[in-house]
Amino acid sequence: xxxxxxxxxxxxxCQRLANFTETETxxxxxxxxxxxxxxxxxxxxxxVMEIExxxxxxxxxxxxxxxxxxxxxxxxxxxxxxxxx
Amino acid sequence: xxxxxxLDASAAARKAQLPEGIGAFGIPIEESYSAxxxxxxxxxxxxxxxxxxxxxxxxxxxxxxxxxAIDQEGTGTTGSRMANGNYYGHRALEREFAExxxxxxxxxxxxxxxxNLGTISGLVGAGDVVLIDGDAxxxxxxxxxxxxxxIIRFRHNDPADLEKRLRRLGDRSRNTLIIIEGxxxxxxxxxxxxxxxxxxxxxxxxxLLDEAHSLGVLGETGQGLVEKTGMxxxxxxxxxxxxxxxxxxxxxxxxxxxxLDQLRYVSHPYIFTxxxxxxxxxxxxxxxxxxxxxxxxxxxxxxxxxxxxxSLEKSGYRLGPQPGPIVAILLDNPRQALTLWNGLMEHDIYxxxxxxxxxxxxxxxVRCSINAAHxxxxxxxxxxxxxxxxxxxx
Numbered sequence: 001x002x003x004x005x006x007x008x009x010x011x012x013x014c015q016r017l018a019n020f021t022e023t024e025t026x027x028x029x030x031x032x033x034x035x036x037x038x039x040x041x042x043x044x045x046x047x048v049m050e051i052e053x054x055x056x057x058x059x060x061x062x063x064x065x066x067x068x069x070x071x072x073x074x075x076x077x078x079x080x081x082x083x084x085x
Numbered sequence: 086x087x088x089x090x091x092l093d094a095s096a097a098a099r100k101a102q103l104p105e106g107i108g109a110f111g112i113p114i115e116e117s118y119s120a121x122x123x124x125x126x127x128x129x130x131x132x133x134x135x136x137x138x139x140x141x142x143x144x145x146x147x148x149x150x151x152x153x154a155i156d157q158e159g160t161g162t163t164g165s166r167m168a169n170g171n172y173y174g175h176r177a178l179e180r181e182f183a184e185x186x187x188x189x190x191x192x193x194x195x196x197x198x199x200x201n202l203g204t205i206s207g208l209v210g211a212g213d214v215v216l217i218d219g220d221a222x223x224x225x226x227x228x229x230x231x232x233x234x235x236i237i238r239f240r241h242n243d244p245a246d247l248e249k250r251l252r253r254l255g256d257r258s259r260n261t262l263i264i265i266e267g268x269x270x271x272x273x274x275x276x277x278x279x280x281x282x283x284x285x286x287x288x289x290x291x292x293l294l295d296e297a298h299s300l301g302v303l304g305e306t307g308q309g310l311v312e313k314t315g316m317x318x319x320x321x322x323x324x325x326x327x328x329x330x331x332x333x334x335x336x337x338x339x340x341x342x343x344x345l346d347q348l349r350y351v352s353h354p355y356i357f358t359x360x361x362x363x364x365x366x367x368x369x370x371x372x373x374x375x376x377x378x379x380x381x382x383x384x385x386x387x388x389x390x391x392x393x394x395x396s397l398e399k400s401g402y403r404l405g406p407q408p409g410p411i412v413a414i415l416l417d418n419p420r421q422a423l424t425l426w427n428g429l430m431e432h433d434i435y436x437x438x439x440x441x442x443x444x445x446x447x448x449x450x451v452r453c454s455i456n457a458a459h460x461x462x463x464x465x466x467x468x469x470x471x472x473x474x475x476x477x478x479x
């Protein structure tokens with residue numbers, strides 16, 4: 001996954017996050033991780049570990065403070081992935 | 086949403102999760118009779134939810150030392166170690182801890198929480214990395230946040246996962262502090278220390294081992310996992326607390342690195358707080374002696390732990406990965422955990438209830454902790470009650 005685009009990251013995240021909800025919630029780039037998906041802190045931390053493995057990057061937890069939506073998370077991953085290449 | 090409305094929302098969410106479960110947290114202990122019995126409401130209960138692993142909370146030597154310290158030095162120091170709060174007892178306890186571990190340096194902190202907060206935030210800063218076990222205690226997370234370092238988690242007790250994340254860091258692995266615990270507080274399992282030491286040496290990282298739950302419990306003289314595994318020369322920093330096996334309050338960090346002493350000048354949780362009271366230091370010093378000589382207490386503790394673990398296993402409960410002073414019973418959901426907790430209370434047995442997100446991986450737990458003062462009859466009584474209550478989880 002060396003040539004991944006920002007759009008591909010967003011789509012991947014939407015697919016993965018859809019499994020986090022017990023109800024049929026449609027996940028879009030604008031979906032708020034906390035208020036819409038009700039992801040608790042432990043689930044979010046575990047998701048970050050999955051993301052790190054999928055994209056072979058390090059995502060420090062302290063970089064998540066400004067992440068509210070799926071798009072914010074996709075932007076962060078794309079930025080880290082770009083810098084690591 | 087205003088500041089106070091946020092708190093209202095938090096309270097409402099907690100109540101919605103399990104309305105009848107709120108009473109299980111912060112339960113009032115009306116009287117404490119001994120290391121194993123207390124009164125809750127009108128019930129005289131068997132305490133199976135303390136961290137009093139060696140059963141020393143009423144040890145005459147510790148009580149006498151605390152009484153003497155109050156009489157001679159007063160009730161509190163009223164100041165920081167860096168000002169008027171640096172008494173003979175604080176310095177003596179530091180020497181005694183360093184001698185106990187055969188390490189060069191020791192710093193005593195006011196709480197175990199602050200020992201992690203102060204050590205981690207003093208060791209690493211912006212630009213450094215902390216690599217922490219996924220089940221690490223909140224004091225470790227908070228120390229990492231306070232430090233400003235990049236925080237990365239690895240999968241719980243998984244050395245291969247740790248190595249993978251270190252490899253990704255490249256040269257930054259040399260400025261990385263790996264943080265693990267001797268015994269993990271929720272499931273009671275032990276860290277694979279030898280494998281983790283090998284990895285930290287390969288990547289030239291630094292290792293901090295928190296022995297909060299393993300001090301007094303593991304090793305011939307009770308040093309913890311470091312002694313059990315013979316890794317004393319390999320660990321950079323060991324932290325721990327006085328509030329469990331030592332039955333006081335406070336914390337420590339020991340190290341062979343002379344630079345540890347510099348933390349006294351840079352670590353805010355050390356500097357900007359009052360030092361432990363004379364009575365706390367005196368009882369802890371007495372307890373540390375008993376802990377070192379407490380081989381028979383450790384034997385008794387482990388007999389009790391194995392007896393409870395094997396009985397619960399036979400009864401069909403799902404348990405944490407290995408026997409130990411913390412025996413965690415894994416339940417399907419918060420309601421089932423609360424039903425079991427209530428059943429135990431109705432039989433005059435107090436244990437800890439742990440609900441998500443406090444427990445790892447969203448688990449719900451009934452968490453027992455055993456101590457050396459529990460009699461075989463008390464342990465058998467607990468086993469019988471658990472056996473009767475098993476239909477709750479079947």
